[in-house]
Amino acid sequence: MAPVGVAILGSGIFAREGTSPVKPLVKAIYSRSEKSAAGLASAAESTLKLSAKPDIYHDGDSSANLDVLLARSDIAAVIVVLPITTQPGIILKALAAGKHVLSEKPVGKDVATGLELIKEYEEKYQPKGLIWRVAENLETETGYQAAAKAIRDGKIGKVVFYNARVVNYINRDSKWYNTPWRTVPDYQGGFLLDGGVHTLAALRVLLPSPIKTVSGVASLTKEFLTPQDTINAVVKSADGSHGLIELTWGAPTPSRSERAFNGITITGTNGWLSVNQVKVVDGARPVGGLRTTIQIAKRDKDGNDIGETEEIIDKTTDGVPNEIRFFVDAIGGSDNGLGTPRGALRDVAFIQAALNSNGSPIDLENLLGL
Template sequence: MAPIGIAILGSGIFAKEAHLPAIVAVGSSVVELKAIYSRSEKSAASLAEDAQVVLKLASRPDVYFDAAPNANLDSLLARPDIQAVIVVLPITAQPNIIRKALLAGKHVLSEKPVAPDVASGLELIKDYEADYKPKGLIWRVAENWETETSYQEAAKAIRDGKIGKVSFYNARVVNYMDTSSKWYNTPWRTIPDYQGGFLLDGGVHTLAALRVMLPSPIKIVSGFASLNREFLKPEDTINAVVQSADGSHGVLDLTWGAPTSSASARAAKGITIMGTDGWLSVSSVTIVDGPKSVGGMRVTVVTAKKDKDGNVTGETEEIIDKVSDGVPNEIRFFVNAINGSDNGLCAPLGALHDVAFIEAALNSKGSPIDIERLMKLA
């Protein structure tokens, strides 16, 4: 089968540092990068030059930018040899570009979050379901935590009954952000025109991981949001109590407003899920992969040993270390879906559920909000 011709729309940090290496990992027999689009010629050309080096191409991918009448986004989308696009643009710019690409008959993999808010996300999904899905076009949301092998392994352990029935859980994210960070100095993040700032941009990752692992979706959210570091407006912290549809419940703490870098490095964080017969945790680790150390995730699965009367007599422990592979996987799964083999991961409606949690927690002020009702009312 011939490789899928793709273009990257957007030329920021994540396109360079995550998507280009992921394309290498997926392989040229699966995808062929043909073009780069950005609003400016300079940024598009810079990413194209990086792509030539990283992908070891004979020439750089074609460059498209807004000021070029014959080499703008419309020209790119008119190319029949480009079947799909990866959209890596600012959050509020993505919905219109997604629509434009779908209208041009392109399959779309768009970076998370699915949209800046529930209402616009739901409208976008309805348009896709009505107008483009029936034509065979694939749209997936690039939520790499959803496709991480570590979270999939954790989900399988829970499905296999290794911790019994899920009873309660917690997730804690502690991040330190300062004004010198490359992530903060992305202009659209410095003055965000969307709710929640880094909470929306980064917080959806944790929600996606929980959505993969928990056997029942989070339904009720009661929380508080606050701003603890002025330059991270509008909010940088969420503390929430949640309940899943099956009655299990948990506590979620998300912050990008830690006061010092040591908090991000040393404060307890990660995801823990407790069951009737054991518990499971997922946390970040450094894994030795050949000659180098790389980022990865550790899944710890502890199962209670019981006698015939149900008394706990001990426990077994299983450690699963996996190198982070979410971005290559999301591209692989996207291409598989285009080719007719869809595993259902990264569906837009699931990504909307993650946005709905953030929106609910930002607006709760302690009152319980039903996420499913919020999505229906939007």
């Protein structure tokens, strides 16, 4: 397949640090300001030793604005890495211009926005062969896919219960906090929506049955992380398995996060597995990765417990390059089904339900209109 001409729309942290696997295909950069677009274009040229800097587009020049960029026939796809509330209009604008779209998660600021966007895509643009995927990198991580396969293969038996814990420490100096749209979020949940969908996407990959019912309580620990920074939820899947999900960006000290034992644990009738972030040794260089630890019960012919076996699967972190590669593959006709907008909408639905539950059960299927 010939390389796909790509434009990056947005020049924030992810655009600078998260899209390196696709930069060799990048022909253009768009941002609201010329300065930010030029900065990303220069970084791409330097880092990848490109023969030419990507073309720059911005709102300050009507001859080089977004409409002009989208009119280019040599650009087949765009990667949208803009603030949550800005993205929907840009996604539709790009689709209307005949471009394939990979948009940063979440799929929308709330379920209603996501549903409206998906409906328009499925009715107007999907029939034309245009691909829209949501960049949820945990869904495409080889580590989570390997753990999911172990569960599908029956290594831990039937899934009975599970838990997910994410405890993060954010201070005012954090690069993740110091962006204008995060400091004054105009979307539900703040970091809980922006970051929490990652955990829900991972659970969506791992669990054999989707989460159906959510009963949660949300609160605010740090005033600058308004409107909420913490969720604790009890959940039940469609198959009857159930779990606990803890999400917070409001840890009072770094040690609270460092010693939280963050990760996901799935327990079955014949064992359990956990998935945790680790440093994996790759030759002489430690790199970020995911470790799946599988503990399987050993039983004699009478069913008595006689011990357990352990299996460890280490995979280096590869979600970002995978999500981009899979998007390009889908454009070329080889679609593995990962990154669909409807899948990403389930993650938003969980966050919305947990924020609004106040302890009462909310049916996600009803919330999604299914």
